[in-house]
Amino acid sequence: MVAHAETVHANRHPLIAFASRWLFTTNHKEIGSLYLWLSLTLFFIAGGMAMVIRLELFEPGIQFVEPEFYNQVLTLHGLIMVFGAVMPAFVGLANWLIPMMIGAPDMALPRMNNFSFWILPFAFTMLLSSLFMEGGAPNFGWTFYAPLSTTYGPPSTDFFILGVHLMGISSIMGAINIIITIVNLRAPGMTYMRMPLFVWTWFITAFLLIMVMPVLAGVVTMMLTDRHFGTSFFEASGGGDPVMFQHIFWFFGHPEVYIMILPGFGIASQIIPTFSRKKLFGYSSMVWATVSIAFLSFIVWGHHMFTTGMPVATELFFMFATMLIAVPTGVKVFNWVATMWRGSITFETPMLFAIGFVMMFTIGGFSGLMLALVPADFQYHDTFFVVAHFHYVLYPGAIFGTMAAVYYWLPKWCGHMYDERLGKIHFWTATFAVNLTFFPMHFTGLAGMPRRIPDYSLQFADFNMVSSVGAGLLGLTQVLFLYIVIKTIRGGVKATDQVWEGAVGLEWTIPSPAPHHTFETPPEIVEGRAY
Amino acid sequence: MREGVTDMSARIQQIHHMGLWVCIVVGVIVFGAMFYTMFAHRRSRHPVPATFSHSTLVEIVWTTIPVLILVGMAIPAAIALRDIENNEDSDMTVVITASQWKWHYRYLETDISYYSNITTPDEQIYNLEPKDEHYLLDADNPLVLPTNKKIRFLVTSDDVIHSWWVPDFAVKQDAIPGFINEAWTIVPTPGTYRGQCTELCGQGHGFMPIVVEVRPEAEFDQWIEDQRIAAELAGGAAVAARAKTWTMDELMPIGQETFLKHCATCHERDGMGQGTKYPALSGSAIATGEMADHLERVMNGVADTEMQAWAPQLSDLEIAAVITYERNSWANSTGDIIQPITVYKAR
Numbered sequence: 001m002v003a004h005a006e007t008v009h010a011n012r013h014p015l016i017a018f019a020s021r022w023l024f025t026t027n028h029k030e031i032g033s034l035y036l037w038l039s040l041t042l043f044f045i046a047g048g049m050a051m052v053i054r055l056e057l058f059e060p061g062i063q064f065v066e067p068e069f070y071n072q073v074l075t076l077h078g079l080i081m082v083f084g085a086v087m088p089a090f091v092g093l094a095n096w097l098i099p100m101m102i103g104a105p106d107m108a109l110p111r112m113n114n115f116s117f118w119i120l121p122f123a124f125t126m127l128l129s130s131l132f133m134e135g136g137a138p139n140f141g142w143t144f145y146a147p148l149s150t151t152y153g154p155p156s157t158d159f160f161i162l163g164v165h166l167m168g169i170s171s172i173m174g175a176i177n178i179i180i181t182i183v184n185l186r187a188p189g190m191t192y193m194r195m196p197l198f199v200w201t202w203f204i205t206a207f208l209l210i211m212v213m214p215v216l217a218g219v220v221t222m223m224l225t226d227r228h229f230g231t232s233f234f235e236a237s238g239g240g241d242p243v244m245f246q247h248i249f250w251f252f253g254h255p256e257v258y259i260m261i262l263p264g265f266g267i268a269s270q271i272i273p274t275f276s277r278k279k280l281f282g283y284s285s286m287v288w289a290t291v292s293i294a295f296l297s298f299i300v301w302g303h304h305m306f307t308t309g310m311p312v313a314t315e316l317f318f319m320f321a322t323m324l325i326a327v328p329t330g331v332k333v334f335n336w337v338a339t340m341w342r343g344s345i346t347f348e349t350p351m352l353f354a355i356g357f358v359m360m361f362t363i364g365g366f367s368g369l370m371l372a373l374v375p376a377d378f379q380y381h382d383t384f385f386v387v388a389h390f391h392y393v394l395y396p397g398a399i400f401g402t403m404a405a406v407y408y409w410l411p412k413w414c415g416h417m418y419d420e421r422l423g424k425i426h427f428w429t430a431t432f433a434v435n436l437t438f439f440p441m442h443f444t445g446l447a448g449m450p451r452r453i454p455d456y457s458l459q460f461a462d463f464n465m466v467s468s469v470g471a472g473l474l475g476l477t478q479v480l481f482l483y484i485v486i487k488t489i490r491g492g493v494k495a496t497d498q499v500w501e502g503a504v505g506l507e508w509t510i511p512s513p514a515p516h517h518t519f520e521t522p523p524e525i526v527e528g529r530a531y
Numbered sequence: 532m533r534e535g536v537t538d539m540s541a542r543i544q545q546i547h548h549m550g551l552w553v554c555i556v557v558g559v560i561v562f563g564a565m566f567y568t569m570f571a572h573r574r575s576r577h578p579v580p581a582t583f584s585h586s587t588l589v590e591i592v593w594t595t596i597p598v599l600i601l602v603g604m605a606i607p608a609a610i611a612l613r614d615i616e617n618n619e620d621s622d623m624t625v626v627i628t629a630s631q632w633k634w635h636y637r638y639l640e641t642d643i644s645y646y647s648n649i650t651t652p653d654e655q656i657y658n659l660e661p662k663d664e665h666y667l668l669d670a671d672n673p674l675v676l677p678t679n680k681k682i683r684f685l686v687t688s689d690d691v692i693h694s695w696w697v698p699d700f701a702v703k704q705d706a707i708p709g710f711i712n713e714a715w716t717i718v719p720t721p722g723t724y725r726g727q728c729t730e731l732c733g734q735g736h737g738f739m740p741i742v743v744e745v746r747p748e749a750e751f752d753q754w755i756e757d758q759r760i761a762a763e764l765a766g767g768a769a770v771a772a773r774a775k776t777w778t779m780d781e782l783m784p785i786g787q788e789t790f791l792k793h794c795a796t797c798h799e800r801d802g803m804g805q806g807t808k809y810p811a812l813s814g815s816a817i818a819t820g821e822m823a824d825h826l827e828r829v830m831n832g833v834a835d836t837e838m839q840a841w842a843p844q845l846s847d848l849e850i851a852a853v854i855t856y857e858r859n860s861w862a863n864s865t866g867d868i869i870q871p872i873t874v875y876k877a878r
Contacts, residue, residue, distance in 0.1 A: 060666060061658040068734040068805060135808045141731045147708065148691040148733065151835045154808060236709025242692060243707060276572075279584035307694060308705045309712035312616040316609055323601045327594060334593045337564050342581035344574045355569070359562060366554035373604065375611040376547045378703045379532055379540075382694060382729040446532045448698040450729040453737030455656060457667045 023118070026110035028095045029413070029514060034117050035092030036406075040482070042084035042124060043399075047475055049077035054437075054471035057464050062455055070454035071139035072131065078142025079160075082260065083167045084124050086394065089402045090263040091174045094202045096413065098178060100507040100514065101196045103187030103523040108180040116173035123166035130156035141452060143253070146234035146245040150226045157227065161220045168213040175209035178202055187506070189525030193287070196505055197280065200287050201266030204294045208255045208262075211298075216252040219245065243308050250301035258297040260394060261361070262290060264401030265332060268354045270505070271408050272336050275351035276343030277502040282335040289328035289335075296325045306377045315374050322372035329365055333358060348500075349423030353404030356431050360396030364389055367442065382452075385445025391438045396431075403430075403481065410485065411499045415513030416492035422484050430477040436470030533698055536720050540701035542611055549607065553600060618713045621683035625674065629686075629693035629706035629728070631837050632735025632796065636674050639685075643758045646844060647672045648792065649738050653800065656738075668725040673742035677751035678721055686712045690837075694730035697743055705730060718745045733837065735796055765846075772848040772871045779855065779868055786856025789849045794857075797837060802861040809837070813861035822867055825854055826877055842878060847871035 012020075025031060052073045056064050065073065095113065099106055107113045130137040135154035138144065149157060182203050186195070195203075222245075225231040232238025234245045273280045280286065302310060302318035310318075336358050345351070367389040371377050380386060411417050440463035445451075449460045456464065495512040510518050532547045534540065571577065624639040637644035647670045654660040656667075663669075676682055686695050688706035696703040697716075704714040718724075728739035746754060791800065794812075798804050802813035812818045817825050829850060832840035841850060851871045858865045 060662060062656050063658065066734075066805070067737060068808075071731070071734060071736075135806060139734070145692055145731070148731065152691055152733065152837065236707075240709075242709065277574075277580040278582070281584055282586075282590055283584070285590050307703050308707065309710060312613060315612060315616075319608065319612070320605060323605055326601060327597050330597045331590070331594060333561060337561065337568065338586075338589070340565070340568045340572065342568070342577065342583075343572050344577050344580040345569060345572050346574050347569075355565070359565065362558070362561065366558060369554065370547070370550040373546055373550050373608040375543045375608055375615055375701075376532075376550060378615070379543055379547070379698065379701055381703060448533065448726070450696070450727050450737075452731040453727070455667060455737045457665070458662060 024114065026106070026114050027516060028099050028107045028110070028113065029516070031107075031113050031117050032092045032095030032097075033413075035088045035095060038117075038120060038124075039085050039089035039092060039402075040485075042080050042088070044478070044482075045128070046077050046080035046085055047478060049073045049080070050471060051475050053077060054468040056454055057456070058468040059465065060456055060458055060461055065454070067454040068136065068139060071141075071452070072137040074452060075138045075141055075144075076127070076131070079127065079138075080124065081394075082142060082256070083164075084120075086260045086398045086402075087167075087171065088120060090202075090205070090260075090398075091171075093198075093263065093267070093402070093405050093409075094174075094178055097409065097507065098181060098199055098202060099185070100510065100518060101199050101505055102182065102185060102190050103506050103519045103525070104181060104185035105517065105520050107177050108185055109177045112173050113177055116170045116177065119166050119170040123163045123170070126159050126166070127163040130154075130159045133159070143249060144223075145249075146223065146226070146242050147236075150223050150234055153223075153227070158224065161224050164220045165217055168217045171209050172213050175206035175213075178206040179210070182206075187519070187522040187525055193284065194525070196266075197269035197283070197286055198263070198266035201262040201269075201290055204290050205259050205262045208259050208294055208297065212252040212255045212259075215248060216256075219248045219252065222248075243305070246305050246308060247301070250304045251298075253304065254301040255294075255297045257390070257393070258293060260398045261401075262294070264357060264361075264398050265290065267401045267405045267408075268336060268357050271350050271354040271404055272339050272358075274408075274500050274502045274504070275348060275354075276340045276345050278339060278343035280335070281338035281341075282331075285331055286335055289331045292328040293325060296321060296328070300325065303372060303377070306374050307381050319372055319374045323369065326365065326369050333362055333365075348407075349418070349420060349427055350404045350408035352424065352427040353400050353407060356396055356427065357400045357404060360392055360400070360431075360434065364392030364394075364397060367392065380445065382450055383445035384441040384449045384451055387451050388438050388441035388445060391441070395438065396434050400430075400434075406485065408500075409507070410488055411495035412507060412512050412514055414489045415495055416488050417495050417499075418484055418488040418492065422480065422487075426477060426480050426484060429480070430474065433470050433474035433477055437467050437474050438470075440464075440466045440470075535699040535701050536722070536724065537700050537716055537718055539611075539615060539716070540699060542614075543701045546608055546611060549604060553604060557600075618683055618715050620681060621715055622680040623677075624683045624685060625676075626685045626687070627674075627695050627706065628689055629695065629732075629739075630689040630839065631691065631733050632728070632739045634670075634674075634695070634739070634741060636672075638755075641755055641759075643755065643762070645672045647674065647742070649740050651738070651740075653791075653795070665725065667738065668727070668740045668742070670740050670742040673723070673744045675744045675746060675751065675754050676718060677748045678718055678745055679748070681715055681717050684714045684716075686714065690839075691732045692730050693728050693732045693739070695726070695741060696729045697724050697726035697741055699724045699726075700743075703729060721745050721747055721750075738796075769846055769848070769871075772846070773875050775871075777848075777851070777868070777870060779859065779866075782852045782855040782868065783859065785848065786852035786854070787860075789845065789853040790856050790860075793841070793845070794853065802857070802863075812857050813863060815863075818857045819863050819865055822854075822858075822869060825858070826850075826869065826874065829854055830874070830877060847874040847878075850874045 133156045137156055138160045140149040222233040226233050232240035234240050234242050269280055300322045303322045371380055444460045444463045449456055497511050498508050506523055532544050534544045626637040628635040634647045650669045650671050651667050655662045686704045686706045688708045693706040700716040702714045702716050704712045722745055724743045726741040797809035798812050804811035817828055830842040832838045848871045851869045851874050854869050858867045
């Protein structure tokens with residue numbers, strides 16, 4: 001197949017051949033790589049925006065950016081991190097790994113796979129181009145509450161709306177593809193309850209995506225008609241309801257935060273057994289815990305809105321439902337600990353990142369539990385305590401999870417081992433910097449600092465300075481990550497097919513680097529063996 | 532979290548401490564187990580891994596115990612919530628109306644009302660002068676409340692969503708256009724309490740302080756009386772201002788003061804604005820064109836933009852002065868003067 005492609009295109013200019021290879025590829029591995037590179041690029045762009053934010057907050061007073069531009073940077077940082085860095089990274093991992101893990105030759109719908117990736121660069125170019133437009137980029141936060149984003153939004157809001165539509169279409173197509181692949185292309189004998197946990201968590205995530213991305217599309221469409229076609233969905237003076245915006249947004253938004261963490265749970269559940277040299281503890285309870293988290297994620301959206309004047313009964317319902325999420329999440333953490341228990345543990349870089357993930361995600365979970373207590377939430381809401389909470393869940397959660405996955409599977413992808421010493425340096429500096437950046441935010445929030453402000457009163461100065469120093473260091477550590485990845489792709493110690501001594505799963509039965517096409521005939525699934 | 536000054540803020544702090552301690556204890560147990568296993572079961576000490584991978588009993592135990600802990604936390608939180616949301620039997624009501632980027636307070640019983648603006652000067656924000664103690668947390672007209680009265684707040688907004696928060700009272704309520712939200716407090720100790728807007732509301736979001744002065748009841752009553760007299764005097768002054776014919780030299784300093792306080796946030800001190808969203812006044816068609824258009828724009832604003840209607844917020848004299856200032860500053864030199872009486876007639 002590869003040889004055939006080369007003879008057909010032999011007479012083309014190498015640049016055109018290169019472009020058409022990547023533009024028209026339908027190979028799940030190549031599309032996976034495209035997703036991961038896009039994600040890393042956007043991660044650095046949005047990370048640069050975080051640097052602008054922390055630079056401005058280094059000291060009280062306005063030093064570097066005007067409040068108006070600060071709001072634009074803050075909005076794009078959130079939007080791009082969520083839709084551009086975390087989600088494409090997970091879709092990239094799904095593309096690479098799901099077919100290899102279930103013994104499938106490719107994704108079920110390869111051409112749609114190509115399409116769902118190539119929409120994204122256009123979506124993000126459109127979103128980023130708004131920075132250079134008259135009136136500036138969207139400036140209303142990634143939650144784009146109406147009417148700040150509708151009646152009062154800058155002209156570029158329409159580019160934002162179209163960009164979100166494109167991202168949504170891409171996500172929905174990706175999710176459909178993943179579900180169809182998992183349902184139809186499992187190798188004979190790979191029953192649902194034998195699937196690797198990463199495949200399970202992505203399966204559930206894909207359902208969440210299909211259910212909530214259309215809701216997001218609906219809410220931005222309502223914004224569009226409010227802005228240009230005279231409707232008043234969210235305009236109080238026309239009989240509309242600004243609070244309804246928040247209900248619809250968070251009905252999307254809360255499952256969205258689980259979309260950004262469930263694949264990470266799957267990654268940790270692959271890596272921890274490997275380096276503990278012991279089977280995952282409580283496989284079926286892990287699956288059911290994931291299903292319950294996904295279900296609960298649909299009935300807790302109101303906890304983002306406790307201060308909007310909800311009735312007491314509604315507040316109580318959302319408080320109880322939210323607290324309930326701690327139960328399946330706790331089960332997962334306990335299962336990971338039990339997996340390590342009496343294993344034979346080694347601490348290679350992927351394992352370090354996975355353990356870091358579990359611990360710091362748990363800290364984010366703790367503050368989440370505190371936020372669920374409505375009376376206390378009245379004090380925490382929209383302060384830096386919330387910023388600390390969701391960054392603990394997303395940075396050492398989603399981002400560390402992705403990095404653990406990259407270190408774990410990169411040898412399989414490119415055939416070289418990464419530099420273990422540099423990997424460990426990366427982990428320890430990143431962990432130190434993450435905590436230095438985000439832990440003090442708990443304190444500034446509890447002391448009363450609202451979020452999304454470009455300037456603050458003097459009492460918050462010390463902790464903000466610490467956070468900013470941490471953020472600078474954190475940004476540098478990710479440059480080291482980029483260096484490690486490029487170095488590994490270009491060369492290094494040859495990886496074995498097995499790569500990790502304790503690793504179990506179909507992806508470790510194929511050569512390293514993984515050939516262009518794998519499992520053209522389905523592998524044999526051996527009864528009683530774990531996958 | 533700060534304890535605050537009200538009974539409710541102290542109760543909420545207790546709930547916060549309860550949540551925090553539960554998290555710390557659970558955290559110590561879970562992280563302790565992780566560190567123990569990382570130490571004791573590392574390969575150099577524990578070369579042969581165990582093979583167990585399931586235990587229904589253990590799963591049931593660590594599902595049940597968290598449920599019990601959660602129920603234990605939910606009960607006090609639910610009881611406190613019921614009390615927080617009990618807005619009945621208030622002694623007085625203050626209507627809080629937010630707009631970009633200031634607060635408006637109206638005492639429902641006595642019909643006293645006024646705006647409250649930030650007073651931190653631009654020089655401090657842009658690091659030209661040292662920042663004072665209450666940097667960003669000082670307002671010209673604080674909300675004045677009596678001690679030991681149940682005060683009901685009705686919170687709403689004129690434009691986008693804002694949120695009124697005084698941490699020491701543990702009161703945070705979103706101000707939403709088209710909605711009137713309720714909250715209440717009883718403050719036992721006199722003093723000055725400070726808070727900020729806590730919902731992103733545009734470029735002035737960080738510059739919307741809330742200052743509340745709580746006074747003993749007798750002093751509060753005196754203050755109400757003073758406000759009544761001041762309102763009458765202001766009415767008298769407004770009549771006097773209308774009767775007088777003002778000169779350019781008299782109007783310009785008043786106009787500059789008004790401009791810097793209310794207009795410069797968006798249109799900038801040099802009148803150059805910020806792009807198309809906040810247009811430049813220097814050389815603008817409106818500020819150099821027909822006086823009537825200029826007056827109309829200042830008094831009624833532009834619908835659905837940050838340009839507010841200033842007629843209800845400023846006096847005749849202030850509007851006359853600021854228009855005169857805008858028409859005769861920067862690149863503008865129309866020589867036009869507008870009198871308070873003209874503004875009064877246009878109302």
